[in-house]
Amino acid sequence: MDDLYRELIIDRYKNPQFRGELDPHDITFEDDNPYCGDHIRVDVRLDENNIVTEAVYSGEGCSISQASADLLIESIHGKPLDEVKALTKEDVLELLGIELGPVRLKCALLSLKVLKAGAYGLGEASDDLVT
């Protein structure tokens, strides 16, 4: 538990760095966690080389879903879109630095799922993106 509520997570939850919406944007996507109603939207701007120049998220949810979104969005700044597409579950867990059970994992991975669905330009997000 102590582990789960690392200072970093509580801190990012209370003081998010990358919350917001971007308009115009090059990529936007939103989705829910069907089991709890958490919701995340991600907006991304790219330069002419498909490098992420600006990215933010919005929505609501628990500390894990919000902190992981904040950390994930932070991590993609300056990255080529192809690298964003290649992000994995492990990358997010590394950013969070904690272990999670199957239910909580869905909270942590919602932002990655949304980000990747947007990056790939999919019509619908799927759990396949984050497994």
Added chain:
Amino acid sequence: MDDLYRELIIDRYKNPQFRGELDPHDITFEDDNPYCGDHIRVDVRLDENNIVTEAVYSGEGCSISQASADLLIESIHGKPLDEVKALTKEDVLELLGIELGPVRLKCALLSLKVLKAGAYGLGEASDDLVT
């Protein structure tokens, strides 16, 4: 087991006394045991006072279903229709003189169910007639 295969039952199964069909008849009805495919048809003739003058059965099935039909049909000769309507599960079991589990009971009671559905002039037979 020995009990179940009383001489009477084997005897009636091998040498039925009341097999046949009647045409014309005053009452006829047939039905299946859905769980095994046993089938029984009963034909009855009544006099002007609604007394059973002739009755027979046909169909196929196991020794219990056929012997109980044979014994049941025998027992209703000369009975008023109202008494036929009032026959119960216990009457049949008494004729057979054996105890039966829930599945075999359905074999034993098929003829009674058919007979009563016919006697009451029902469109469909129901287990309610024999419980």
Added chain:
Amino acid sequence: MTLNEQKLAALDIQKIRGDFPILNREVRSGIPLVYLDSTATSQKPLQVLSVMDDYYRRSNANIHRGIHVLAEEATGAYESARERIAAFIGAATPKEVIYTRNTTESINLVAQTWGRANLENGDVVILTEMEHHSNLVPWQILAAERNLRLEFISVTPDGLLDLESYTELLKLDPKIVAFTHMSNVLGTINPAREIIQMAHTVGALTLVDAAQSVPHIPVDVQALDCDFLAFSGHKMCGPTGVGILYGRRELLEAMPPFLGGGEMIKRVELRSFQNNELPHKFEAGTPAIAEAIGLGAAVDYLAEIGMDAIEQHEQEIIAYALERLEEIPGVKVFGPEAQYKGGVAAFTLPEAHAHDISQILDSDGVAVRAGHHCAMPLHNKFGITATARASFYLYNTEEEVNKLVDGIYKVKKIFA
């Protein structure tokens, strides 16, 4: 006995707790389980587990068609369970008791058979704003297929059904009113008898979602005079995999079958079939035999303790829980006062999300649920996406309520 325990005189809780092996579990070393999630699913007493285990070790066989000893025993046990379940809910005959998988399947069965046979273009179905998804989506599917009109009895800010809005809706000549007997979020126990009478006055049928009522309060289908009633075994000390649809006999007899296959037929030819009689007509294929037998044992267990006593116990514990929760700064409990509700307390804290509350409570072994509890429209109505929910059953104690309260203070400290 502490003072608090003395108040809970309705049940011999320590004896009851001894029946539930899981309640002795430590979820982590030194941290005992405090199970406050019975609204999601209840725990199972030994009396139920041993009946099922025994069935598999002694009598396991397929039913209705076998003549051997095992098949006779299995058939007898399966049908005897049905009789005891019928008696438990006051059904006129066991033929009115259909085994399904769960409440959800029971409601779908009605929507897809009675509904398809009786509802058409423009017909009105009345539901409520506090329904579980299981009593919304089956009607939405049918509404899309048949172009039906769904209308909703509204929920007041304190979480009661607004019977005035219901009176208005009844003027639309509804064909059926399907409503929850007890809300799994608000805990509200709705005035089912009155709602049913009002529906019948305008000639509408009624379906009661009794997933939360049958486990927790005495329910008598004939006294309620309902037309259909649905509940789940797993919420009432029974196993997963079995639920019940009660239906009035004439209605069930007139309905087309649901699923096709073995058991539900009387006669099959290559291109046609004849239905079997009730209740088998609605039970296609090999049923959940061990589970039905387990539910029979659950009903015996509950009946032995007494549903009145269980209701009273939950009444006492929810009153105590509300009192304690309301002491905590910022806690907002949804739903009406204790006297209108069963043992369910869904709440929010301003500083922490429901998931985080649940997770931190879990670190002390306190199991509550967090989320929308399959009632998204109700949560939307209250302008929230998630609540944490503590729920109580016959085995819960005031001591456990205290642990819940301590845990909430811990959440507040972490998120301070």
Added chain:
Amino acid sequence: MTLNEQKLAALDIQKIRGDFPILNREVRSGIPLVYLDSTATSQKPLQVLSVMDDYYRRSNANIHRGIHVLAEEATGAYESARERIAAFIGAATPKEVIYTRNTTESINLVAQTWGRANLENGDVVILTEMEHHSNLVPWQILAAERNLRLEFISVTPDGLLDLESYTELLKLDPKIVAFTHMSNVLGTINPAREIIQMAHTVGALTLVDAAQSVPHIPVDVQALDCDFLAFSGHKMCGPTGVGILYGRRELLEAMPPFLGGGEMIKRVELRSFQNNELPHKFEAGTPAIAEAIGLGAAVDYLAEIGMDAIEQHEQEIIAYALERLEEIPGVKVFGPEAQYKGGVAAFTLPEAHAHDISQILDSDGVAVRAGHHCAMPLHNKFGITATARASFYLYNTEEEVNKLVDGIYKVKKIFA
């Protein structure tokens, strides 16, 4: 070891029998159980019973939505079982594995979702004359609703599918071919791979009723290249109350949902909903959690022993059984020679009805089934209403076949 037992070298039968507590039962004092009815339902090993019991005693909780330890454990066990079941049948992903109640529900699911979305007036569905009612009635219901044309691959006098009649039927441009992999009466193992390839050549989909094959022979859905495949847990050492529908992912994704309610949704408003992803889209309401976990344990048990070894054992025992049965004057066994069939021997005697055979065998503890075995059209085809059926599984011995044969001689004596 007797000579006969040595021949059955594929399995360590005594060890296996020790896993099944019911096999030690005496059905009457001094009369041990000889269970020859596994085609109806199999017995359950301790390895399965203890997993389920343990689940209820340690981890029981509702799944997917809880954050507490029990809910995490229950969710993990439920989904891990799905993964192992997917691997057992060679599915490309666990998303293609849907939990249902039984084979019957699996087939109804396809008929009512894929069928309603894809079949209309005059469309042809090909079945076979040897189908179980569970693969007839769902299509009959749909055919009546949609005015479909049902056609049947005929069965030869020795109980094989007549592939020439199939070739003719394929000219009718069928939309789906739904057939049993292994007949529960004749024992025939149909050439599924070939039937599927032929169907695909004309663009028809295929559904395999694998109720009898998955328990008894190695089945790989990708090698078969089937589109849908259905089976039941209770026939393969698993509990009642759980079955599987395998479907190719693209097909399942395109299909409308089946039942509506909790679990199968992503988002619900009062008048509309969005489906959840596979496999949850087809699993409405609280599923048969303990049962799914039990089926996972059953699959582990069978995989550990090896489906090849189980198949070989049954091959040996059915060959022996046919040899012994054919010695008995008047016995007529239905179905093909041993090499084309699994461990099923349905037979008649001229002097006694199948019920009477079964009853008298039961008096010696030998459990066989009697009746039409949910295949009335097949029995009609052979001009009979009932057969007695002995069926074998991994725990049966040649000694038990001998008891069956002795019992049949006793029947002959009583009815002489």
